[in-house]
Amino acid sequence: MSEQTLDSDRLELALRASNEGIWDWLTEEKNIYYSRRILEFLECTESFAPNLFLPPHLPIHHLDRPEFVRAVGQALEQHGPETLAVDARVQTGSSSWRWLRIRGTVVRDRNGDATRIAGSMIDISLRKAAESQIEEERHLLMNLIDHVPLQIYFKDLESKVVMSNRGMAEWLGFDSPKDLIGKHDSDLFANTHWEKAASDEQRIIETGESMTEQLECETWREGRETFVMTSKFPWRDKAGKIKGTFGVSSDVTSLVLAQRQATELAGELQQKNASYEEEVKLAREIQHALFTTKFPKVTSENGNNLTFASRYLPISGLAGDFFEVIPLGCQKYGIFICDVMGHGVRAALVVSMLRGLLATQSTKGRQSQHFLEGVNRGLASILKQANVTMFATAFHGVVDLENLTLTYSCAGHPGPVVIEANSSRQLCTERGERGPALGLFPDASYSLQTMDLTETKRLLLFTDGVLEAENKDGEQFMENRLIQLASKDTTAPMSLWLDNIIETVLNFSDGHHFDDDVCLLGIEITQGA
Secondary structure, eight states: OOHHHHHHHHHHHHHHHHTEEEEEEETTSSOOEEOHHHHHHHTSOGGGOOOTTSTTOTTBOTTTHHHHHHHHHHHHSTTOOSEEEEEEEEEOTTSOEEEEEEEEEEEEOTTSOEEEEEEEEEEOHHHHHHHHHHHHHHHHHHHHHHHSSSEEEEEOTTSBEEEEOHHHHHHTTOSSGGGGTTOBGGGTBOHHHHHHHHHHHHHHHHHOOOEEEEEEEEEBTTSOEEEEEEEEEEEEOTTSOEEEEEEEEEEHHHHHHHHHHHHHHHHHHHHHHHHHHHHHHHHHHHHHHHSOOOOOOEEOTTSOEEEEEEEEEOSSSSOSEEEEEEEEETTEEEEEEEEESSOHHHHHHHHHHHHHHHHHHHTTTOOHHHHHHHHHHHHHHHHHHHTOOOOEEEEEEEEETTTTEEEEEEEBOOOOEEEESSOEEESSOSGGGEEOOBTTOTTOOOOOEEEEOTTEEEEEEEOTTTTSOBOTTSOBOHHHHHHHHHTSSTTSOHHHHHHHHHHHHHHHSTTSSOSSOEEEEEEEEEOOO
């Protein structure tokens, strides 16, 4: 095999791992080259693939088309920019819309004319959907804050307004909350009021103690007086450092009773929150207790041995990753690793459901593909009844220690790394070996694969938190680095081997931390004489 072919294969593997495709356009030609991954994005064949960069740009969504046309036009201008960067919704062959992040490098001749543009495309539909949801939730929150019949405001260490709701702005005579930013009470009120208010706020900042249900007489500069019931609290950042104060005020003549009720409600919510935290703590303890941390050293009648070791690093109290080692009898052991979408309580609840389904399927002694199909049907049914969109990726295998074989099936999960005497590789890299994630399609089917373990020294099962660790340049660790890393120090004890993997990935990551839960399950196979 030539070096050029190897480089091409490596590029294809890297692009497949990053879910990215490449494109290449000679600007004087109508045709354009798209890699197989981009054709999958567009849901069409090479012969029917549209050149997105040629007018009239009909596949581009009409709302994104002006920006797309502007970006392409600039790239094609004489002495224009050296790069093309635009995000747009593109209509696919199935008439659906897919968000694509389009990046390209412009090649120019001596006159500065663009002769070629080549780059990459990646599907960012899920990210765009998440951003839209976050923006909608932010909008809903601001709607709530602006429409409650209270004046809400935040002030910095100098008692200057940094944010307020619309009710506060209107109360003080401003058209918009933005007009209030930077204002001090001395800009609006007579000394008798603003000096007392500023003194109260400085005391809160110095002591960290709140001031609740304080009746204030507001004497305005023009001499009129209003009365408000005010509660003020220390405003802390995530680290707990006080960065100012925030307050809630209400016109005592119309809202004092509502304010008192809100204060009582705040106390009830605090109690409920404490109860909730206690329940979450209990759930965390139960979840940690269910994790397998002690494994038996298994020896078959012909002297073959299995040794297990694991590492579990949740990024929050409740995690969505877990694994199991399941004795099946007859010198067979089931191995299962799973990664539930998201974190926190929702992910932990799905983990609990999966553990129940896992126990049910394990008792039936099924092969891996039937095992995953049973778990998938159960999870999809539960999620449908709950009207919740969630999913989980998983890998299930059965190690036959007597015959030294591994049968396995995959549900969208990264395949294990196999360490052999003279080489290392990853399972489930072919598209046909990876079935859909659990919980999405109730009738999904999974393929069964078999491999010989006679040359295998170790197996490493993992969740994608270790792959997604990013360095300061935004580059992820990914499978190729993990395979190379797992191939080192394979004679070291299993626990040390896993610790070295974790430490190396952490050293690679920016900030020396993981952004997602991490599970590692190591399996060592030694053969009898």
